Amino acid sequence: MSLLTLDRATIRFGGLVAVNDVSFMIHEGDLFGLIGPNGAGKTTCFNLITGVYKPTSGDVRFDGRSIRGLRPSAIAALGIARTFQNIRLFSALSVLENVVIGGFLRHRCTLTEALCLLPRSIKETDDLVVEAMKLIESFNLTEFTNWRSSDLSYGDQRRVEIARALATRPKLLLLDEPAAGMNPQEKQELMAQIRRLRDEFGQTILLIEHDMKVVMGICEKIVVLDHGAEIAAGSPEEIRCDPKVIEAYLGEPV
Amino acid sequence: MAAATVTPSFAPGRYVLVRLLSFLLVAAIAFVVERQVVPSLNNYDATLIVRSLLYASLAVSLNLINGITGQFSVGHAAFFLVGAYVSGYVTRNYFDSQDPLLWITGMTVVGGVAAAIAGIVVGLPSLRLRGDYLAVATLGFGEIIRIIVQNQDGKNLSFGGLDLGGAFGLNKIDKLTHVWHVVVLFILIVALCRNLLKTSHGLSFLAVREDELAAEATGVNTTRTKVVAFVLGAAMAGMVGTLFAHHEGFITPVTFDMSTSFLILTMVVIGGTGSITGAALAGAALKLLEEALRKIDQIPAIDLLGYIVSALLVLLLVKTLRRSRFGENGRHVFLSLLGAVALAGAVVKGLALSGDADSGYVRFVGWAMLAVGSLSILFIVVALVRRAGATVGERMLTGLGWAGALIALVGCYVHWFTGVSVVIKVSVIAMLLALAAFTTLSGHGRRGMPAFGAVVALFGSLIVVKMPVTMALHSVPFIEENLKDTLYSPNNLRMAIFAFLLVVVMLVRPIGVLGHHEFSWDLVKRMFGMKHKQQEIAV
Numbered sequence: 001m002s003l004l005t006l007d008r009a010t011i012r013f014g015g016l017v018a019v020n021d022v023s024f025m026i027h028e029g030d031l032f033g034l035i036g037p038n039g040a041g042k043t044t045c046f047n048l049i050t051g052v053y054k055p056t057s058g059d060v061r062f063d064g065r066s067i068r069g070l071r072p073s074a075i076a077a078l079g080i081a082r083t084f085q086n087i088r089l090f091s092a093l094s095v096l097e098n099v100v101i102g103g104f105l106r107h108r109c110t111l112t113e114a115l116c117l118l119p120r121s122i123k124e125t126d127d128l129v130v131e132a133m134k135l136i137e138s139f140n141l142t143e144f145t146n147w148r149s150s151d152l153s154y155g156d157q158r159r160v161e162i163a164r165a166l167a168t169r170p171k172l173l174l175l176d177e178p179a180a181g182m183n184p185q186e187k188q189e190l191m192a193q194i195r196r197l198r199d200e201f202g203q204t205i206l207l208i209e210h211d212m213k214v215v216m217g218i219c220e221k222i223v224v225l226d227h228g229a230e231i232a233a234g235s236p237e238e239i240r241c242d243p244k245v246i247e248a249y250l251g252e253p254v
Numbered sequence: 255m256a257a258a259t260v261t262p263s264f265a266p267g268r269y270v271l272v273r274l275l276s277f278l279l280v281a282a283i284a285f286v287v288e289r290q291v292v293p294s295l296n297n298y299d300a301t302l303i304v305r306s307l308l309y310a311s312l313a314v315s316l317n318l319i320n321g322i323t324g325q326f327s328v329g330h331a332a333f334f335l336v337g338a339y340v341s342g343y344v345t346r347n348y349f350d351s352q353d354p355l356l357w358i359t360g361m362t363v364v365g366g367v368a369a370a371i372a373g374i375v376v377g378l379p380s381l382r383l384r385g386d387y388l389a390v391a392t393l394g395f396g397e398i399i400r401i402i403v404q405n406q407d408g409k410n411l412s413f414g415g416l417d418l419g420g421a422f423g424l425n426k427i428d429k430l431t432h433v434w435h436v437v438v439l440f441i442l443i444v445a446l447c448r449n450l451l452k453t454s455h456g457l458s459f460l461a462v463r464e465d466e467l468a469a470e471a472t473g474v475n476t477t478r479t480k481v482v483a484f485v486l487g488a489a490m491a492g493m494v495g496t497l498f499a500h501h502e503g504f505i506t507p508v509t510f511d512m513s514t515s516f517l518i519l520t521m522v523v524i525g526g527t528g529s530i531t532g533a534a535l536a537g538a539a540l541k542l543l544e545e546a547l548r549k550i551d552q553i554p555a556i557d558l559l560g561y562i563v564s565a566l567l568v569l570l571l572v573k574t575l576r577r578s579r580f581g582e583n584g585r586h587v588f589l590s591l592l593g594a595v596a597l598a599g600a601v602v603k604g605l606a607l608s609g610d611a612d613s614g615y616v617r618f619v620g621w622a623m624l625a626v627g628s629l630s631i632l633f634i635v636v637a638l639v640r641r642a643g644a645t646v647g648e649r650m651l652t653g654l655g656w657a658g659a660l661i662a663l664v665g666c667y668v669h670w671f672t673g674v675s676v677v678i679k680v681s682v683i684a685m686l687l688a689l690a691a692f693t694t695l696s697g698h699g700r701r702g703m704p705a706f707g708a709v710v711a712l713f714g715s716l717i718v719v720k721m722p723v724t725m726a727l728h729s730v731p732f733i734e735e736n737l738k739d740t741l742y743s744p745n746n747l748r749m750a751i752f753a754f755l756l757v758v759v760m761l762v763r764p765i766g767v768l769g770h771h772e773f774s775w776d777l778v779k780r781m782f783g784m785k786h787k788q789q790e791i792a793v
């Protein structure tokens with residue numbers, strides 16, 4: 001059974017059909033690529049999946065149930081985490097605090113316990129801090145642990161955002177152009193790390209990328225969007241030769 | 255902030271010990287306040303303590319909503335009112351020689367719950383709005399609640415004929431509040447907020463402030479979090495209201511109008527949005543300032559105008575200097591020279607006063623000015639010679655900084671003998687000492703003194719500029735004719751003064767004086783070098 005299913009998902013903004021009748025399935029352990037030129041509707045697809053927008057028609061199913069119309073925090077609780085194309089860290093908070101908040105879903109203590117600082121709230125926070133430190137370490141960010149997150153470089157901020165998403169222990173991780181704004185070397189390191197996440201930890205990942213070359217390198221399954229519509233789907237080889245894709249990316253070397 | 259310092263091992267023994275010691279400490283403070291401090295104070299001084307602590311508590315409670323959760327609420331006085339009226343009404347009608355401590359504790363709960371309910375009623379619809387819209391909605395709700403209460407005079411317009419005294423308010427509420435109740439409530443409210451921020455649960459409130467969309471995506475239910483913060487803040491304000499009503503003995507609707515909401519908001523914004531320490535300090539300080547303004551003599555309108563114009567001129571001067579070709583050093587030298595001129599002025603004025611004054615007090619002040627002025631100039635010279643700073647400007651500012659400390663010290667000494675309440679005197683001195691400790695001992699190290707010197711220089715410039723400005727204003731026929739005999743009472747100007755303070759803080763430091771900084775033992779340890787500064791502090 002598939003983990004995530006988009007079933008003829010469509011959303012309109014006034015006259016504009018940003019996502020038009022898009023269907024695809026992601027299975028557990030997939031490293032799935034969603035590509036397309038700028039303005040194709042990729043980010044909007046993410047917003048449909050994570051509940052930021054409700055599809056005008058069609059359905060989104062996750063783990064066997066429809067998540068259409070749920071609020072984003074409820075969808076996150078079911079196991080979908082994401083990063084944002086234009087980084088959205090909690091900028092006044094430290095890197096550590098950002099990642100600890102990622103673990104918020106797994107905390108069990110009640111408001112009263114937190115207000116009275118009862119043992120469980122302390123223990124839980126301590127545990128989350130330890131976990132967060134491990135994640136921070138795995139992204140080589142240890143030296144920045146107590147930095148204000150907005151003081152980090154662009155590339156480091158992107159990695160903090162991925163660490164924060166991973167801290168929710170998602171069943172499905174959505175990455176929106178994670179390599180944007182990075183230099184080629186950083187890009188390569190990040191892609192290797194994403195690959196490792198899947199290979200070593202079995203993390204299911206849906207990756208948006210504007211740069212075709214990057215996606216071709218690591219994804220096994222790819223869906224191509226253009227003007228909101230799905231124009232191709234398949235393996236990198238199939239995509240590379242698809243005339244529609246070549247047309248959509250006209251002028252850009254593939 | 256909080257999480258960064260958590261040691262990842264929970265020790266039950268230590269936990270119990272720390273809790274126990276904290277409770278003992280609070281009990282000891284309450285005991286000392288009630289048995290030692292209060293008996294030595296007159297009624298007015300005790301009232302000052304109570305009011306400043308109550309307002310500090312109000313500021314901390316609003317900070318939970320505005321600062322920590324980032325929801326700009328402007329109608330906080332309404333929850334203060336609900337707590338005060340509900341508990342006051344119950345006490346007035348049903349209190350009858352029960353155990354007073356038990357009763358006031360119960361009433362605090364009643365006031366808190368009533369305000370929490372009001373918080374839900376106001377919060378559920380308002381919190382769907384953001385930013386300006388939320389501010390307008392809370393402001394509106396706040397006034398609606400006050401106006402409803404104002405019309406409850408038991409006559410035709412009242413709901414259910416309930417008599418809350420209308421515009422005259424409720425009187426003859428039994429005065430059950432002791433000073434130590436207020437101290438304990440203040441500590442309780444601060445502790446609750448502080449505890450919250452120490453846990454991962456509390457971090458979610460900060461997440462909502464920082465970015466709602468990202469908070470939702472990480473699983474934080476932002477609507478729930480906002481409503482919880484709002485209701486908690488309201489409940490705290492309601493508890494404060496209870497102690498307020500049972501301290502004053504009578505309450506009227508005007509005490510809780512928009513200007514009170516504005517005052518509480520000012521405290522939070524000036525203190526530093528998000529900083530519990532900042533809200534508490536600014537709350538106590540501004541309330542004391544408000545009370546002190548009631549006691550100050552009237553000011554001639556032209557003098558006041560002179561101060562305002564000069565303040566604007568000094569601000570303009572600083573801005574222009576920033577853009578000028580002087581460079582940093584030139585700027586520092588220029589400012590220090592203005593400050594030095596002010597000190598020279600103090601010497602001259604001191605000479606005059608110490609010679610031909612008829613009152614001993616004035617002569618004493620004269621001598622003090624003379625001494626401080628000349629010593630301060632000596633300080634600047636010494637700092638210059640001893641090269642206390644990288645550049646000439648920095649050296650001069652350092653000297654001015656020390657001079658400022660000296661002036662503050664002598665000022666405290668002189669003012670000790672004035673008629674101002676001992677509470678205000680002690681608070682001012684405590685705050686000056688805290689400021690001095692921070693600037694000299696904090697991690698900012700050598701930057702502290704010149705920065706303090708710059709503040710002194712600004713004040714000095716204000717005084718220097720004010721004299722010619724006032725003279726110039728006197729020579730303008732239109733102003734002289736119309737304002738010659740006008741006197742302003744600082745008490746009536748207090749809202750204008752707070753607004754002015756607010757504007758200045760917003761211009762100079764938009765995140766408030768303390769920003770997101772908190773007082774913590776780590777900070778103290780760092781200040782005294784007991785703990786090495788971590789790579790970079792994340793606040």
Ligand SMILES: Nc1ncnc2c1ncn2[C@@H]1O[C@H](COP(=O)(O)OP(=O)(O)O)[C@@H](O)[C@H]1O
Binds near residue numbers: 040041043
């Ligand atoms: N909230 C919105 N309101 C109106 N139009 C939107 C909204 N969000 C996205 N769009 C439009 O949908 C189209 C797809 O955008 P997007 O999904 O961001 O593209 P991309 O594939 O580059 O991520 C764009 O034309 C964009 O302007």
Ligand SMILES: [Mg+2]
Binds near residue numbers: 043
């Ligand atoms: Mg996009």
